[in-house]
């Protein structure tokens with residue numbers, strides 16, 4: 099919606115909807131809980147899997163048998179966590195705090211324009227989106243495999259949707275700070 | 285060929301091991317990897333030194349006894365068993381690092397020999413058909429689609445070598461266990477006990493301290509018998525449906 103370049107009218111309208119609609123606010127609780135559960139489970143999983151090989155190998159050459167990003171989900175997830183902390187500190191926390199205190203929402207559109215003027219922050223956001231892309235590139239089909247939802251007839255489409263999702267969503271996310279930084283929208 | 289070998293030496297399970305370096309200059313490219321080690325050991329015995337202990341049995345790629353983590357990969361650079369790996373896969377003058385399988389569930393017995401009885405206990409927990417099947421039925425009395433029979437046979441090809449565990453960054457045994465579950469889950473003879481089987485075998489697998497699968501597919505790429513990760517998805521499917529629909533299972537995790 100920011101790409102409409104209408105000075106943030108549409109964005110603010112939908113932003114207000116997302117920030118006040120009770121259905122969305124309930125979903126938000128689910129989202130935050132989901133993230134927390136995922137992070138805790140991810141860390142427990144990494145701990146268990148490390149403990150399963152107490153003595154490490156001297157030489158490892160895993161490149162021919164697996165992709166680097168499938169082996170680096172913990173690292174990519176940690177980068178995502180750092181990004182998420184920064185991102186919520188920028189927008190979500192100030193806005194919710196303000197809503198709580200005064201009942202008013204902040205002008206998020208103006209905040210985006212201000213924050214995304216800093217090239218360093220834009221770079222961090224882009225890196226966050228890149229991490230998200232790799233994390234999802236492995237995570238999407240992996241979730242289906244883990245749930246046993248795997249069938250020769252559907253595997254190709256699962257992989258296709260996963261790959262498309264892993265490219266399109268992070269790319270659109272990354273375009274927002276980029277567009278604002280280069281003043282494509284204002 | 286002349287090779288430098290860095291080999292893990294460890295007296296027993298209680299002692300701390302270390303790498304020892306050996307220069308081996310009687311290597312023919314036609315030797316198998318195990319024959320190369322045999323020649324090394326002959327030299328060591330003549331010198332009055334303790335030979336390097338390693339597992340092996342059939343030496344024709346069917347028993348699953350040979351192991352060895354060679355230059356960072358289980359069974360070395362090819363997707364074969366170590367007994368089927370030949371020295372022509374290496375370069376003259378190369379340094380080769382040889383380590384045992386590393387996993388909490390596979391403790392080192394001596395040098396390169398590890399205890400893989402965790403696999404036996406998983407099998408004993410449910411990897412069999414215990415119902416009395418009576419006499420031999422007539423041929424074709426039980427219809428099974430060719431594709432399904434092939435899938436079951438492919439799963440049954442697992443030789444229990446443990447390369448999947450050795451290759452996995454999480455030391456997970458999912459490929460092995462899923463092959464053993466699948467060979468029955470696909471066939472009518474396995475149905476009566478299928479729910480109980482998957483629950484017991486998975487419980488025993490966790491009990492042994494193997495890691496959890498994160499679908500990196502390293503196992504599939506290294507398995508000498510080309511066991512596919514579709515078996516892992518099948519086992520997950522079996523496991524969830526069993527969890528929600530099974531009548532009664534008391535899982536003791538004790539292999540009985």
Ligand code: HEM
Nearest residue numbers: 137140141171172175176178179182237238240241244498
């Ligand atoms: C915030 C910090 C995060 C951490 C620490 C984290 C960590 C992990 C870890 C350790 C795994 C384990 C799976 C593996 O190793 O293959 C995983 C899987 C996954 N993650 Fe994350 N992650 C984070 C954020 C996210 C986000 C933001 C998303 C999506 C929007 C996401 C989506 C997924 C998916 C779909 C899977 C696959 C689940 C499966 O294999 O069953 N993660 N994550």
Ligand code: SF4
Nearest residue numbers: 442443445446448507
């Ligand atoms: S699944 Fe493959 S690698 Fe694992 S034990 Fe069986 S034969 Fe060996």
Ligand code: FES
Nearest residue numbers: 343347348350367
């Ligand atoms: S010794 Fe039997 S498979 Fe290698």
